[in-house]
Amino acid sequence: MPATADRRPLIGIVGSGIAGLRAADAILKCEVDARIVVFGDEAHRTYNRPGLTKKRYPLSGALEKTIAEDVRVKGADNDAVTWRLGIRVETADLGDRILRLSTGETFEYDRLVIASGIRPRTSARGDGECELHTHRTLRGLGDARYIHHRLQAGEKVTIVGAGFVACELASLAKEYGCEVLVLEALRRGPFESVLGERVAMTLGRWLAQQGVTFLTGDSARKFLCEAKPSNPEPASDRSLFIEAIGSVPNVEWLHGNGLDLSDGVRVDEYMRVSPWENVFAAGDIARYPDPWAAGNLTRMEFWKNAIDTGDLAGRSVAASLGHGSVTSRIGYFPSMTTEVLGLRIQIAGDPKTSDSMEIVCGDLDRPDQGVLVAYLREGAMIGAAYLDKGARFNSAYIKLLRSLRER
Ligand SMILES: Cc1cc2nc3c(=O)[nH]c(=O)nc-3n(C[C@H](O)[C@H](O)[C@H](O)COP(=O)(O)OP(=O)(O)OC[C@H]3O[C@@H](n4cnc5c(N)ncnc54)[C@H](O)[C@@H]3O)c2cc1C
Structure with a gap:
């Protein structure tokens, strides 16, 4: 970016999701005299991602606009921050404090907040296809618009996975009147890795009682992509095939800096990224000391976690610039609510x-x-x-x- 005479510290935030926005808000609240630039590869300012699966929309030509309005987030219209949207940070050189952008520009920062979140995992090849399906996933507004549109048409839908996003999608599809097949090849029921097998089996029965075809183990496997194309079982008559099988942290742009990127970005209890004193991380991507299990690290993919860790990262940035001190360590009390059928x-x-x-x-x-x-x-x-x-x-x-x- 062009050099300016402005001598205020330059703070770069990578990721325009809720963690990035909350970090920016916290820095502003601490009255730091700095320029804050938020980079986001989506075209939109921060929106309420959980809202993408919570509501059925009536048939209308303005679906995208309606969803976008519904998922507005308070504070996302903040113009004290410079928003650089539709721009990807391709690489970071943390030693030289330089980001390289998809526009070909570079950006030199004094402080950096990593808030680039996660993306859905998929079993598809790079082009989103396999021999049997076009694989769809749900993370952003564009995905949501596409999926709501297809569900409105009452298509038969196959959902792979039985976590939160998968179950909310199954509920949504049922509400739209679709025929729904949910496949969970690895476990006995929904949310098993969090709530254990007994509760998972209860939830599996609940899905079935509500009219969802819920298959596990080998029965599920034969509908999956690894089933041979000659096998007549695959759900080829189901045109919408959505995978909700976990996530991948968006860390690739940070490679080459000696960071521990084994599962997101490792931070300390103040969201600082060691050994770089001017780098912080927050939200779904941050793996931090678990306040609930001493000695362990945890990475959470919840809205409130992104808010709280974003706020803490922002306050840590402010403290590193001499504004206030960060007294509170992570006090996040994990809690969440979802509704399944x-x-x-x-x-x-x-x-x-x-x-x-x-x-x-x-x-x-x-x-x-x-x-x-x-x-x-x-x-x-x-x-x-x-x-x-x-x-x-x-x-x-x-x-x-x-x-x-x-x-
Ligand atoms: C469908 C759905 C339903 C959900 N429902 C719930 C719920 O009910 N309750 C709950 O607690 N949580 C829910 N969640 C999870 C919640 O939305 C996340 O925990 C939260 O949005 C994480 O915020 P974040 O800012 O860390 O990451 P994100 O919201 O993912 O934001 C990161 C942003 O950074 C961008 N980015 C990535 N790499 C780059 C790069 N190199 N350069 C520029 N930009 C980049 C990404 O595209 C993205 O826009 C749901 C998630 C989904 C997808």
């Missing part, structure tokens, strides 16, 4: 690191009547899950949350 699922704490579980109230055979589960590690509660169609055990759940927070 009318069943509300609330999760708190860190159930995936538990070694046992207890049903506190309700019955796993009747999740719609409410079931509250506590997750324990070495006898101490470290997480909770609450499944219900109503709010029968809400006060018991809130009580569990309180004791989790007080740990």
Whole structure:
């Protein structure tokens, strides 16, 4: 970018998602006299990504506009920040503090915030195809517009995976009146890696009771791409094939700087990227010391985590420029809510690191009547899950949350 006479520190933020926006907000709030430039390879300012799967849209010609309006985020219209959208940061030289952009320009920074998030994993070749399917994934507004449009047409849809995005997509597709096949080849049911096998099997039954064809193991495998094309089983009559099989952190642009990029970007409890004192990371991409399991690192793909870590990274940037001090370490209390075919699922704490579980109230055979589960590690509660169609055990759940927070 052209040199200017402006001597204020230059802060580059890579990623225009919520973590990047919150980092910028926090720097501004600390009244740092700096120029902040946000780079984003999407064409849009920050939007509410979770909103992409939460609502069915009526048939209309203005689907893209309607979704975009629905997922607006407060503060994304902030013009105290320079937005450079539709621009990809191709490489970073952290030693020389230089970013190389897809426009051919370079950008020299004083501070850098890495907030480039993740992208969906896919089993497709580079062109998104295999012998059987055109593979689709859902991450951005463009993907959402395409998928809503196809679901509106009532297409038969195959969804691979049984995590949060897969289950929300299955719900959405059912709401649109589609015939839905969900394939989970590796596990027994939805959210198994987080909530364990018993709850996962309950959720698998729930999907089936709501009219979704839910297949696991070999029954699922024969519909997948590795099935031979000559095999008549593959769901070739299902024109929409969506994969929601996990994620890949967007770290490629950081290669060659000696960072630990084995699972996102490793940071300390202030979101600093060692050994570079002027580099910070936040959001889905940041792997930080787990406040719930001493000695472990964790990387979370949740909206509130991106908000809290973005805010902390911003305050750390401000402190590194002499504005304020960062006293609070990561205080993120993990909690999230999703709805799968009318069943509300609330999760708190860190159930995936538990070694046992207890049903506190309700019955796993009747999740719609409410079931509250506590997750324990070495006898101490470290997480909770609450499944219900109503709010029968809400006060018991809130009580569990309180004791989790007080740990
Ligand atoms: C469909 C869906 C539903 C979800 N639902 C929920 C939910 O119900 N609850 C919940 O807690 N979480 C949910 N999430 C997760 C939540 O949206 C994420 O945790 C959050 O958006 C992460 O924000 P982020 O800023 O870290 O990353 P992102 O939002 O991914 O932002 C990173 C941005 O950086 C851009 N970028 C990447 N590399 C570069 C580069 N080299 N140069 C320039 N730009 C780059 C990316 O394109 C992206 O725009 C959902 C996610 C999806 C996809």
